[in-house]
Amino acid sequence: MKPDITFYRRFAADILSDKKIITIRDKTESHFHPGEQLRVGYEDDSSIFCTIEVISVVPVAPGDLTNDHARQENMSLAELQDVISQIYPGEQQLYVISFRRIDEG
Numbered sequence: 001m002k003p004d005i006t007f008y009r010r011f012a013a014d015i016l017s018d019k020k021i022i023t024i025r026d027k028t029e030s031h032f033h034p035g036e037q038l039r040v041g042y043e044d045d046s047s048i049f050c051t052i053e054v055i056s057v058v059p060v061a062p063g064d065l066t067n068d069h070a071r072q073e074n075m076s077l078a079e080l081q082d083v084i085s086q087i088y089p090g091e092q093q094l095y096v097i098s099f100r101r102i103d104e105g
C-alpha cells in the first residue's frame with residue numbers, strides 16, 4: 001500500500017520515538033486535515049513505517065520559524081532552517097503539520 005506522506009529515512013527514528021511531532025511542508029502537502037490518519041513511509045522506497053494522526057495544519061513563512069518549531073522537530077533552529085532551505089529553496093509559504101504517532105507499521 002502506498003504511503004500518504006513520506007519522510008527521509010534519517011528522521012524515522014525521531015518519529016518512532018515521538019521526539020519529532022511536526023513536519024513542515026509546501027503547498028503540495030498542505031491538504032491534510034485534523035483527525036486524518038496517514039500511512040507514513042520512507043522517501044526512498046515508500047515502505048510504511050508508522051501511522052500518524054494529523055492534529056493541525058498551520059501556514060508559516062520560513063522567516064517566522066522559531067525555537068518552538070525546532071524543538072518539535074527535535075533539532076536546533078539553525079538545523080531546521082538549514083533543512084528547510086535545502087528541501088524548499090526560495091519557498092515563501094510553508095505549512096506546519098502537527099501530528100501524533102498512532103502506531104508502528
Ligand SMILES: CC(=O)Nc1ccn([C@H]2C[C@H](O)[C@@H](CO)O2)c(=O)n1
Nearest residue numbers: 006007008011023024025073083087
Ligand atoms: C517530499 C518531501 O518534501 N519530503 C520531506 C520533506 C520534509 N521532511 C522533513 C524534514 C524536516 O524534519 C521536516 C521539515 O520539512 O520534515 C521529510 O522528511 N521529507
